[in-house]
Amino acid sequence: MMNRLKEASSPYLLQHRDNPVHWWEWGPEALAEARRLDKPILISIGYAACHWCHVMAHESFEDPDVAAVMNELFVNIKVDREERPDVDHVYMSALHLLGEPGGWPLTMFLTPEGEPFWGGTYFPKEARFGRPGFVGVLREISRLYHAEPERVLKNRDALKQHQTDRSDGGTLGPDDLDRMGLRLSELIDTENGGLQGAPKFPNPPILEYLYRYAGRTGDQEAKRRFLLTLERMALGGIRDHLGGGFARYSVDERWLVPHFEKMLYDNAQLLELYALGFAETGRALFRDAAEGIVTWLDREMTTPEGAFASSLDADSEGEEGRFYVWSLGEIRDVLGAEDAAFFARVYDISEEGNWEGTNIPNRLISGEAPSAVEERLATMRENLLEQRASRVRPGLDDKVLADWNGLMIASLVRASPLLDRPEWIALASRAYRFVAESMSRNGSLGHSWRGGALIFPGFALDHSAMMRAALALYEVTSEPAYLRDAQIWRDGLLSEFMIEETGCLAMTARGADPLVVRPQPTHDDAVPNANGVFAEALVRLAQITETQDDLQRASEILSQLVGIARSAPLGHTSILNALDLHLRGLSILVTGNNAQDLFETALQVPYPDRSVRRLREDETLDENHPAGALASSGMDAQALVCASMRCSLPVTEADGLKAQVAEMLMPVQGHDPASGH
Numbered sequence: 183m184m185n186r187l188k189e190a191s192s193p194y195l196l197q198h199r200d201n202p203v204h205w206w207e208w209g210p211e212a213l214a215e216a217r218r219l220d221k222p223i224l225i226s227i228g229y230a231a232c233h234w235c236h237v238m239a240h241e242s243f244e245d246p247d248v249a250a251v252m253n254e255l256f257v258n259i260k261v262d263r264e265e266r267p268d269v270d271h272v273y274m275s276a277l278h279l280l281g282e283p284g285g286w287p288l289t290m291f292l293t294p295e296g297e298p299f300w301g302g303t304y305f306p307k308e309a310r311f312g313r314p315g316f317v318g319v320l321r322e323i324s325r326l327y328h329a330e331p332e333r334v335l336k337n338r339d340a341l342k343q344h345q346t347d348r349s350d351g352g353t354l355g356p357d358d359l360d361r362m363g364l365r366l367s368e369l370i371d372t373e374n375g376g377l378q379g380a381p382k383f384p385n386p387p388i389l390e391y392l393y394r395y396a397g398r399t400g401d402q403e404a405k406r407r408f409l410l411t412l413e414r415m416a417l418g419g420i421r422d423h424l425g426g427g428f429a430r431y432s433v434d435e436r437w438l439v440p441h442f443e444k445m446l447y448d449n450a451q452l453l454e455l456y457a458l459g460f461a462e463t464g465r466a467l468f469r470d471a472a473e474g475i476v477t478w479l480d481r482e483m484t485t486p487e488g489a490f491a492s493s494l495d496a497d498s499e500g501e502e503g504r505f506y507v508w509s510l511g512e513i514r515d516v517l518g519a520e521d522a523a524f525f526a527r528v529y530d531i532s533e534e535g536n537w538e539g540t541n542i543p544n545r546l547i548s549g550e551a552p553s554a555v556e557e558r559l560a561t562m563r564e565n566l567l568e569q570r571a572s573r574v575r576p577g578l579d580d581k582v583l584a585d586w587n588g589l590m591i592a593s594l595v596r597a598s599p600l601l602d603r604p605e606w607i608a609l610a611s612r613a614y615r616f617v618a619e620s621m622s623r624n625g626s627l628g629h630s631w632r633g634g635a636l637i638f639p640g641f642a643l644d645h646s647a648m649m650r651a652a653l654a655l656y657e658v659t660s661e662p663a664y665l666r667d668a669q670i671w672r673d674g675l676l677s678e679f680m681i682e683e684t685g686c687l688a689m690t691a692r693g694a695d696p697l698v699v700r701p702q703p704t705h706d707d708a709v710p711n712a713n714g715v716f717a718e719a720l721v722r723l724a725q726i727t728e729t730q731d732d733l734q735r736a737s738e739i740l741s742q743l744v745g746i747a748r749s750a751p752l753g754h755t756s757i758l759n760a761l762d763l764h765l766r767g768l769s770i771l772v773t774g775n776n777a778q779d780l781f782e783t784a785l786q787v788p789y790p791d792r793s794v795r796r797l798r799e800d801e802t803l804d805e806n807h808p809a810g811a812l813a814s815s816g817m818d819a820q821a822l823v824c825a826s827m828r829c830s831l832p833v834t835e836a837d838g839l840k841a842q843v844a845e846m847l848m849p850v851q852g853h854d855p856a857s858g859h
Contacts, residue, residue, distance in 0.1 A: 191635035202249035216294035230579035231443035255324040363395025375411030386451035400849030419542035426474030443496035450590035457597035488612035495576035507540035588647030595654040642712035685742030705753040714756025725793035777819035
């Protein structure tokens with residue numbers, strides 16, 4: 183017996199390769215060993231940036247006495263949830279069905295067939311604060327498995343009755359979206375932004391829904407609450423004011439104290455929102471927050487191959503947040519007394535500290551400042567960042583995940599024209615090439631790449647996120663290869679992931695290793711759900727091509743998903759955002775010679791409101807395209823704005839295009855979302 187993680191590719195699994203626990207990686211060999219020995223399985227699921235995963239590892243998995251009990255009584259499997267989100271979803275869903283709150287580390291107990299029967303999250307080594315001690319849990323679960331198998335089977339059978347989401351056969355229209363938008367606006371914390379209470383998560387799909395609702399109805403209070411949320415996050419400690427980027431969430435309701443891990447997927451989604459905030463207001467705060475994300479991405483998260491790494495740990499030197507916090511004395515040492523006093527006033531730095539005796543730089547009290555003050559502060563931040571770089575860095579999880587890369591690629595492309603940063607397109611294109619070429623086999627994507635090792639096949643979100651990224655790049659480059667890639671991944675999703683009986687995508691491909699259930703989640707988690715991302719991509723593809731097949735497919739799949747979303751709308755806002763794009767989004771077609779000004783103007787329309795296509799000289803439109811009679815690539819520059827299978831007359835100047843778009847997106851006057859009229 184031995185620890186089998188030494189050959190793993192996952193940085194998280196490699197963190198456990200020297201544990202005295204006889205860890206297995208997830209796979210049929212581990213289950214076969216459990217059957218051979220007639221032992222239950224202990225599966226421990228976490229990820230590299232997870233603070234409490236590190237705590238449980240240090241307390242229990244590194245302890246030879248605890249490990250001896252684990253090795254005697256169980257077959258022990260360690261899983262990286264980012265590498266195997268399908269495994270994580272199956273067993274996290276089981277934990278929820280047991281009435282337990284979720285979280286990581288996830289600690290579940292399974293039969294040798296992989297069927298869950300009991301579990302929890304973090305268990306301390308010794309019993310304390312009402313939590314049972316881990317060794318006591320291990321012994322009792324083993325006793326139950328062997329001495330009272332009927333109890334184990336009863337739990338197992340109850341969990342197996344879990345059903346996937348089903349449509350109730352209903353539908354939603356604009357009035358329904360507006361009523362839900364009004365309700366969502368009422369849930370926003372009017373002082374701090376975000377959903378009320380603590381901890382506070384950014385919840386980007388929900389914020390995008392609020393943005394869409396405000397634009398659709400002209401609800402100024404909803405728009406204010408959307409912008410307030412962006413403002414308070416950008417001023418808060420959840421933002422890294424020196425190095426750029428945002429932490430995973432805030433443990434308090436003010437956005438002051440972050441859980442210090444930094445995830446690629448959070449920053450991908452926030453980049454889009456801050457670009458929208460800047461386009462709406464022109465505020466430097468929003469521009470700087472967006473540009474800070476990309477600066478951090480380029481400096482710390484871009485792999486030598488040009489793709490994007492997954493996460494930065496919350497801990498360094500065994501302490502959460504140590505890399506990011508400061509004492510007033512440390513700041514004086516770097517800036518000198520006068521500048522340190524000035525910086526401290528702006529960034530809430532004091533001798534006593536604002537968190538556990540140290541200081542998290544934030545501007546929740548001081549707010550924004552005039553440009554001259556900001557220029558002075560920028561030099562101070564650069565000096566402090568240089569000093570911070572000499573500290574022991576948090577661990578970097580440098581595996582490349584196709585789905586998270588797809589989210590970031592699309593965000594870079596969408597934010598680029600809104601912030602006039604064309605170089606972001608090159609950054610996105612390079613990452614796209616790596617994923618599309620190095621993580622692909624015969625048109626299908628893998629999920630995770632590190633050091634030449636590829637986990638294959640990939641999941642539904644890998645393909646849907648990369649499909650959306652391909653369409654974003656097609657919109658800004660007009661390169662047919664991107665459109666072909668999007669169509670290939672669409673076809674793969676329909677053939678390998680779509681479940682005809684439910685109209686939903688399964689997480690796993692048909693040929694993937696079987697799990698005890700084939701998961702079909704539809705709700706959004708920390709990332710938008712594959713079904714919502716796919717629905718948006720199908721709608722965008724239909725708006726770009728205007729072919730009957732694409733239009734019909736988008737409408738049919740979206741109708742099925744909307745029926746599911748009706749029962750829990752806040753958990754399915756990525757689907758509802760796709761519905762808003764379908765009902766209200768504009769399709770802007772740019773044709774003719776010397777059309778660059780029109781094309782750039784079209785791209786500056788925020789992405790929630792439009793899809794853009796520039797007709798190349800060698801291209802023709804579908805015979806049923808509503809602009810077919812008006813468009814020709816050989817004519818002088820013109821743009822046509824289409825919605826609901828009808829198009830405007832051609833416009834030939836940028837100002838005319840802006841006016842046409844503004845008119846077609848104008849909110850309905852006198853609309854009362856509370857009444858539906």
